[in-house]
Amino acid sequence: MSRFFATQQFGPKMDVNQEPRFLEQVKLFYNEAANMTGIDEQYLNLIKACQTVVRFNIPLRRDNGTLETITCYRA
Numbered sequence: 615m616s617r618f619f620a621t622q623q624f625g626p627k628m629d630v631n632q633e634p635r636f637l638e639q640v641k642l643f644y645n646e647a648a649n650m651t652g653i654d655e656q657y658l659n660l661i662k663a664c665q666t667v668v669r670f671n672i673p674l675r676r677d678n679g680t681l682e683t684i685t686c687y688r689a
Contacts, residue, residue: 636687637667 627635634642648658668688675681 627638629635644662648662651658670686670688672684672686673681674684
């Protein structure tokens with residue numbers, strides 16, 4: 615087991631497609647990367663603190679003329 619961040623006891627929260635939700639994916643990727651850095655845990659905790667996630671929609675007009683809305687996220 616890694617020295618720093620362990621996965622949640624019950625695993626990440628899943629969406630309707632049984633995939634980790636966006637913020638859960640960010641946490642999983644962060645934890646994996648943090649375990650490889652050798653940076654002191656107190657500094658990693660400062661970096662890890664995320665207070666907001668920005669969500670926005672982009673309308674796309676497909677080649678066949680249909681309109682589709684894509685949801686985008688930025689942490």
